[in-house]
Amino acid sequence: MSEFLHDFFDMPSDLQHSWIGLVGLHLREALLPVAAGLLLALPIAQLCIRFRWLYPPVLGVTTVLYAVPSLAFFVVLINYTGQTELTVMIPLAVYSLVVLVPAIVDGVRSVPQETLSAATAMGFGPVRRYFQVQLPIAVPAIIAGLRVATVSSISLVSVGMLIGNQGALGNLLHDAQIYNRPELTWNSVITTALLAILVDALLVLVRVLLTPWMPSGSAGRRQAPALKDAAR
């Protein structure tokens, strides 16, 4: 058993990382793109809210980009960014848009008209209103989107393995094959899944902390948009 555990966590030297190191790498490669995606999605979503006609085309474009397989993305990007983490992270950031933009748009749009009117009537300017009223109220929807984006980003990083050891925990999959060590495959799958679940749980916690104003009883119902995003 302990031998198995030893094998399980014994990383081949070509990965140049310990298991913990791979986990850290995996998180970085998965989370940075989502963070970047969020930064990008906020202004895009704001534009879509401002100019309603923009929303359908933006949705269309993000959906088509989303349909492009990650590997193809990687290969094309190698031309520009080389065989680096960046190559893996750019598509992931792009993918996160397909979830985050609608999450933010729907979240901000779901702010009740009365609340907006009240804010305007109190003399809130558009900017202040956006940051102090609309955005905070959209937080649950945004975090719901972040959960989906993050989980799928964590899952997708593995594919980076195909472009030469850029898949963090995914690299284990290849090494498992060339060294005939199937336990590494298990390690990769389980660790990745656990990471995803853990980060997801953390985001739920963040949501709870950030939104003491949400009726806890209806938390399940408020999840509705979140779950719908899961569908994307």
Next chain:
Amino acid sequence: SSGGTSEDPLKGGGAESGTVVVGSNNFAESILLADIYGEALKAKGIKVTYKPNIGSRETTYGLMKNGAITLLPEYNGSLLAYLDAKAKPKTVEETTTAINGKLDPKLELLKPSAAQNKDSVTLNAETAKKYKLTSDSSIGELKDVAKDLVFGGSPEFQTRHQGLVGLKSVYGLEFKSFKSLDAGGPLTQAALKKNTVQAADLFTTDPTIAREKFVVLKDPENLFGFQNVQPLVRKGELSKEGAAALDAVSAKLDTKALLQLDAQVQLEKKDPLDVAKAWLKSAGLV
């Protein structure tokens, strides 16, 4: 179809001066050889970083050219085939000369080792039996039955001269279909074993050949050429001392040793780096 190679925009990860970046292809033996080279250099006090497991030659050669890696274990015949599909050298020296004629001016080959590891056309036991072929049969004898066989190999094998292209032009083989697997790795081994493919490209140093009683066909036309393990380096980026160390490695490395090392990694599941270090030590190279 030349779109891919007409421009070669590989870049990134450029080596810090004074540091040798040792790259490798994405199969176990290449990683092992890279580790041997790297550790040998380290023993001489040279700073080494590894960039293992990159991909196919198509990728690694580009990375050598643009300097992202400085040193790569190569197989001379394959490299030549990649650089000049038509060359048909008769000796190792001829091979080296031919390569040097085509090699990018920024790159050079060091001394070749005696260790050989060729691509091959290998049949599984079942197929060999069915068509009454043995390890003494030649590839050419497949000519009539190829249309019934599915061939397995790495994706790049499909378009290489030392691959499907050459098998057709040199031996006139046209297979029923080609199944993209991996570079002589576990996918290929498994596919051959399960008869998903009947013939496949395996490396001759593959320890599973013996274990699974696969049959390697002879290559009288020398399609797969000479396949001596030979370090490819960027000119002027490796010190004399370093080059000497690698030459010393090549002098000691022969096919038997390589087979044994491969078995340690792939069958005994030892880490290639450990195997490399141990061998260097036992060979008195460190």
Next chain:
Amino acid sequence: MIRIDSVTKRYPDGTVAVDRLSLEIPDRSITVLVGPSGCGKTTTLRMINRMVEPSEGTILLDGEDIQRQPVTTLRRSMGYVIQNAGLFQHRTIVDNIATVPRMLGWGKQKARARAAELMERVGLDAALAKRYPYQLSGGQQQRVGVARALAADPPVLLMDEPFSAVDPVVRKGLQDELLRIQDELGKTIVFVTHDIDEAIKLGTMVAVMRTGGHLAQYAPPAELLSSPADAFVEDFLGGDRGIRRLSFFPSARLELTSDPVIPLDATAEQIAAPDAPYLLVTDADGRPLGWSEPRDLVAGDIRPDRLLSHGRPFVPGTDSLRVALDCAVLSPTGWAVAVDTGGRVTGVVSQATIGEAIRSAHAAGLDDEKVAG
């Protein structure tokens, strides 16, 4: 004073929501805009704080064109209360109320203290301060909405159907509360509703609007009831106009008589003396027990359980003539019982006398009505 001067609002899609509306809204009183759905009430209200800009015409605040002021300054000088309160669901009650003071740069302490003060004023328990809106009932939320609008002590309050989402009982409470607050603070309130009863109850002046954004009538509620300008207004006012109008007539000057009032232990003379068809029997404290014809009463043996119900009593001075009339109508004898605030009988009054009082109250306002209809 707010002066709406020949204002028209045409929306981009061509809808004329308000059509050449002119209105003078007096200071320190409640002016109600009332009318059917879509008649332009909200549009009118929102033009006052420039959430909607008029297509034509001007609006003057204390003589100055509101276009001259920066829009946020204007809005911060006007409280705004809407249906469902429009509270910020992500902020606590106290922070909701402190919003405008904080925007105006008050310190956190001061703003919160002010919020606490206002919570008391609108009748909210201080314990609710740290709660979030979802933890409050609809009526409480609406109170928070009012408190929030009052926070920076703006001279003007704009209210758009603020109470229409709460149930009738709570709504009545909120209306009473508003009248009390208005009594104390004397704001200039513009109040939109589609409920004519609410308009009549709250308004010092009532502007009845008609679909298309036309002003149908602008008058105090009593005048509206007695003299609707046209069939539309009359229809809109609904039934019982006469009786509802009596709410505006005090009952203080009703001539009461205590002749037919006798105690439970009345003597035979006391029973025989009054020249009245019915007598009201009271208990030892002077509280009403019930009516009886004199011939059914036996001195010394008056049985309270055999008396006729005295119906509902009214309190002269506090209750209006409407209540007095209702009491008379409800009473089986046609006489209403007047009591003091302690419930002791101060006299009785017949329906005929109440009718007289109504006629003279009418006569006092007859000048307005010199038009045959």
Next chain:
Amino acid sequence: MIRIDSVTKRYPDGTVAVDRLSLEIPDRSITVLVGPSGCGKTTTLRMINRMVEPSEGTILLDGEDIQRQPVTTLRRSMGYVIQNAGLFQHRTIVDNIATVPRMLGWGKQKARARAAELMERVGLDAALAKRYPYQLSGGQQQRVGVARALAADPPVLLMDEPFSAVDPVVRKGLQDELLRIQDELGKTIVFVTHDIDEAIKLGTMVAVMRTGGHLAQYAPPAELLSSPADAFVEDFLGGDRGIRRLSFFPSARLELTSDPVIPLDATAEQIAAPDAPYLLVTDADGRPLGWSEPRDLVAGDIRPDRLLSHGRPFVPGTDSLRVALDCAVLSPTGWAVAVDTGGRVTGVVSQATIGEAIRSAHAAGLDDEKVAG
């Protein structure tokens, strides 16, 4: 007849929604359940069609325990109408109405024909048949809801606040429609509302419920108004009980006088003859023009524009005593003007006379009220 027999409903969470309720619901009449929010009205209603099962007690339909019937059979024998109609948005209006007939296995043609018939009955234009619910106004949707419930001609109709989501004007129309349909079809209707005015208007019998699922009073509406069982009911009924109760008293037997009525071209004698403080002037057709004191009138030169408003006239027989009283109160003279349905004056009546009529109407029902209170 539906007989609710000592029924209690305890929800799994412990809430007692209905507490030992007993009620006899007469056939072919409208029985209204009314009460504040959460008093158990919906629960009671839904126990009748077994959408909620009682925890204790039984409910009998025509003497048979409803538990004995298969639940779907029971439900199909009862129409069910709810707030917002609950229409199937994916089906056209005609298909919505035809739902139950189709479930009962009627042919498509027959079911549609029935639907068309019902659309007419509830006052829906046949052109709406192929529309979808979203293309209808709230009031129209509610009508479809009623039609759908009537489709299989069930003897019983259960209605849960069916009109509470539409605006007051439309609601009034729907209520009138319901009364008309009930007149024509004579269903046994159980109607839930929290609006006491609606209850009084629609109910043959009204059950007032109190929070906790207790029955506070069960009586015809007039009795409810005149003799509320306790302070809760009295409070729930609200103000103007006496006056509202007058709605149930017809004005047909009012004693009218035409003495003070004179034509526009009245002679000096005609003006001088009546011994009345005010005279009502009519035009050539006999329509009322306005009141005047006799001394202000000059024979041959009566100026309609200088007369006092005659207020609102009432139609004896059609209008109730409530309307007559309101007219009298509204009139500056205290006299109400009676007209026929053509608007021609049939006489006038003083407030005092109306008071008399009220008292005698009262006396007719006095037996119920022999309790001093």
Next chain:
Amino acid sequence: MNVLNFVNAFFSDSAHWQGYDGIPARLGEHVQYTLEALALAAAIGLPIGLVTGHYGRGGNALSLVATAGRALPSFGLLVLMTTLLGFGMLPVMIPLVVLAVPPILVTTYEAMRSVDPSPVDAARGMGMHESRILFQVELPVALPLILSGLRSAAIQIVSTATIAAYVSLGGLGRYIVDGLYQRNYEKVVGGATLVAVLALVTLALFWAVARVAVSPGVRRS
């Protein structure tokens, strides 16, 4: 634009239009994987989503299952399944189904939950059986959302089915993986383009299905 050049070169090369590695063959395989995976995922996700959504129970459990499903990395799962089960369709179908079930399951549940409760109440009051309520009252109204769940699942499958190529299966991923190892961008870009086009066609198909299957009364609102 070199990407456009690649696309052009790829599609104008007649060699790419025939044989076992031709576009028709690869496209056929890809469509086949997609349909099989989608059918499997729908067979699992739809009934569970419909029933739990109808009774309004198990939402939390579903949400957990969905999170777990999404957390499993498709690529890792593919390799794992190949290791465990060897070659064949099954190891490819499992990750694709795991990928597609969460969106179908969750959207179906949510779609059913978001159906206005009052028609359901009315239907029950009319004496409709539960199954009839589910299929005749709730489903038609929930259909647009349910279709959108199936649609996203389909798109994800179309995009992800490319990984089948890594374990030697066919489909459009073949071009991408082969192109990568052969350093043939033309193939990669051509393959990616085909996938994107297939995704667009999927979108269009779902749009058409929605047009036909969703009642105009529901579509509007």
